[in-house]
Amino acid sequence: MRWQTNTRPQAEQYSYWREVVCEAFTPLRPTARGARDSWDREGLSGWVETHAFGAVNGAEIGTCDQTIHHGKAEVDRLEEGVAFVNLMLRGRSVVTQGGSMCLSGPGTFSIVDATRPFRLDYLDDWRAISFRIPLELIPDGVAEADTAVRHATSRGLASVLADTMRAAWRAGTTLDDDQANGAGLAVVSLATALLRNSPATEFAADPVGGTVLRENIEHFVARHLQYGEVTPTAVAQHFGISVRKLHLLYEDRPATFGQTVMTLRAEQCAEDLLANPGGLTLTDLAAKWGFSDLSHLNRVFRRRFGCRASEYARQAPHVSAP
Known part of the structure; x- marks a missing residue:
């Protein structure tokens, strides 16, 4: 499903955007930067496209600089406890939740928990991929210390999660229901492992997550066989796990x-x-x-x-x- 504001008269674009954002994600209140409850510009350019991945929802968003609020009023209207993994493709966002704040730019992502207030202050025109995950799928939920934390996607488990989000999103329209559900579960498993800070333990207990990480490892090895370093130490360092944990991933293979x-x-x-x-x-x-x-x-x-x-x-x- 895709929405875009340029199908509406300029005077209606802000109200339509507000309805679209709430429809596609969770109760949210977009405003002009520095304004509490208003939009002081003519028109609002933006678009949102969404795909279902089983119980998980993926979306790509592109729009202008603005502040998106999720305050107590929005939390009270929440129908389902969800968390968001927001991967920035363009632009910068100051993410605030509880006592944490981070600046997330291209090539980074952050996580927010919609059962608590948060704010996303987009400093530039921006584009992002966002996955909405029901909290019931994340054992023990999302700790407050894990929200509004910037994760770089250049290495380690954050790289695997970001690659999986991108790949799932690109393939979204080509997947049947079972495949889409599998892709959503893979994102959930990787996000859960990242939140627990013990990826190999999580993967060892979870065949979906283990399969995803092994596939990423083997793809990496195949690309670097001739000219790269594919020793256990080098591969473990690239994926942010120990050598012992790397070998554990293959223990039942x-x-x-x-x-x-x-x-x-x-x-x-x-x-x-x-x-x-x-x-x-x-x-x-x-x-x-x-x-x-x-x-x-x-x-x-x-x-x-x-x-x-x-x-x-x-x-x-x-x-x-x-």
């Missing part, structure tokens, strides 16, 4: 983290064999994809494909023998 990395290397090598290796020998390919020697490559190939690399290579006759 058919392959360990190390075996998974080697399987990914073999799959990349196999793609080269079936595509255009450019006359590389199997020994060259082994070196290219991080195997210690051809014997090592063949051992991993046999485990993954049930044959040696030389046998697999017969499907690509332009590959030369070592």
